[in-house]
Amino acid sequence: MGLIGPGFIAAQHIEAVRRLGNVEVVALAGSSRESARRRAAEWSVERSYGDYRELIADPDVDVVHNTTPNHLHLEVSLAALAARKHVISDKPLSDSAQHSRTLWQAARRAGVAHVVTFNYRGNPLVQEARAMVKRGELGPLCYVHGQYLQDWLADERVYSWRLDPARGGASSALRDIGSHWCDLAEHVTGLRIEAVLADLGTVVAQREVPRAAGGTFSRASTGGRRAGRAQRRRVRIKSEDLATVLLRFRGGAKGCVAVGQVLPGHKNDLQLEVCGRKASVRWLQERQNELWIGRFGQPSLVVGKDPAILSADAARYAHLPAGHQEAWADAFRNVIADAYQWIREGAKSQARPAALATFADGYRSDLLVEAMLASHAAGGVWRKVPQPA
Numbered sequence: 001m002g003l004i005g006p007g008f009i010a011a012q013h014i015e016a017v018r019r020l021g022n023v024e025v026v027a028l029a030g031s032s033r034e035s036a037r038r039r040a041a042e043w044s045v046e047r048s049y050g051d052y053r054e055l056i057a058d059p060d061v062d063v064v065h066n067t068t069p070n071h072l073h074l075e076v077s078l079a080a081l082a083a084r085k086h087v088i089s090d091k092p093l094s095d096s097a098q099h100s101r102t103l104w105q106a107a108r109r110a111g112v113a114h115v116v117t118f119n120y121r122g123n124p125l126v127q128e129a130r131a132m133v134k135r136g137e138l139g140p141l142c143y144v145h146g147q148y149l150q151d152w153l154a155d156e157r158v159y160s161w162r163l164d165p166a167r168g169g170a171s172s173a174l175r176d177i178g179s180h181w182c183d184l185a186e187h188v189t190g191l192r193i194e195a196v197l198a199d200l201g202t203v204v205a206q207r208e209v210p211r212a213a214g215g216t217f218s219r220a221s222t223g224g225r226r227a228g229r230a231q232r233r234r235v236r237i238k239s240e241d242l243a244t245v246l247l248r249f250r251g252g253a254k255g256c257v258a259v260g261q262v263l264p265g266h267k268n269d270l271q272l273e274v275c276g277r278k279a280s281v282r283w284l285q286e287r288q289n290e291l292w293i294g295r296f297g298q299p300s301l302v303v304g305k306d307p308a309i310l311s312a313d314a315a316r317y318a319h320l321p322a323g324h325q326e327a328w329a330d331a332f333r334n335v336i337a338d339a340y341q342w343i344r345e346g347a348k349s350q351a352r353p354a355a356l357a358t359f360a361d362g363y364r365s366d367l368l369v370e371a372m373l374a375s376h377a378a379g380g381v382w383r384k385v386p387q388p389a
């Protein structure tokens, strides 16, 4: 494999691939020859390139991981697909639904594996919740709700390319993390969100940007806090850092989700609860080894992750016995393992592991985000989520 965009999440891609034990990390490409060389040395990657096209042209690279900022996803993934390389893109698939549609179509034409790392699907208890819904244990679903709240953008002296529409896309919090929640809600329930009503806000409307902004969570992007006044400039923020969205699912279930990245104390607070007529199930990312199962007229339960009692679809994502905690990086590894299993099976559509998100899911996610933006722009009215065209 070769990786393009060696920043924050790239380290997780490299680590996950290495844990598989049967995939060689051949090369990485960065924004300059020097930064790529430095990162390659740090991560013990043999080859480094200052231009992503050189990496794609490397005959030893069969699979391209795209972990560049959102605005580069389109050109980088398109170039990899044109060279008929398998592509594992981090989410969001691109910076707009139109670009994601182009990528989805190009991937289908290329006949290669096309994966989007909606990594929360790789958690064993997420798969258990999905299996419970599928088996009908919850009864007909009536309400799906939750939140994805963070606080890393709470300080006005912190800045990320995500807040710049030219690099992150028109949406910030919704595209960055709301996309994860919606993907998870649809994956677990098996239901499509068909309409949305969104109320968006920008709580931190001005930020002080360090002149040398770096990658996500890097010293430079959070370094505004330490930088002197002369090293900072003020920037007006237009994209949302807070959103509340009402949801209508196909089949009649209702829902709502809150998304924000400026809410003190919330670190990676993704919560999903699915309520049916017979039972409810709730998964909290920050307590990801537990699943709450709520019932009427019977005791509710908190079930710990235990491969011995999980359904087969979920147990394959658990690698340690009960009582041994598994975490974010393990779920990420599970998604990467599924991706390479698909690739080894020739990327045939019938061989795709059921939990693996593809460019079709990435495109779908962007349609959802844009329906939310349109709902808010129209004054907070219901908007139908368009079908993929």
Ligand SMILES: NC(=O)c1ccc[n+]([C@@H]2O[C@H](COP(=O)([O-])OP(=O)(O)OC[C@H]3O[C@@H](n4cnc5c(N)ncnc54)[C@H](O)[C@@H]3O)[C@@H](O)[C@H]2O)c1
Pocket (backbone or CB within 6 Å): 004, 005, 006, 007, 008, 009, 010, 029, 030, 031, 035, 052, 067, 068, 069, 070, 072, 090, 091, 092, 117, 118, 119, 176, 214, 215, 216, 217
């Ligand atoms: N799955 C997840 O939970 C998750 C988490 C974080 C980020 N992401 C996604 O991963 C992507 C990257 O985010 P990040 O947080 O790692 O950002 P980052 O800013 O830390 O890293 C991006 C990297 O891309 C490099 N880059 C910029 N231009 C380049 C070019 N022309 N060629 C090659 N490299 C170039 C940058 O120098 C940097 O090293 C985003 O799309 C983001 O949404 C996903």
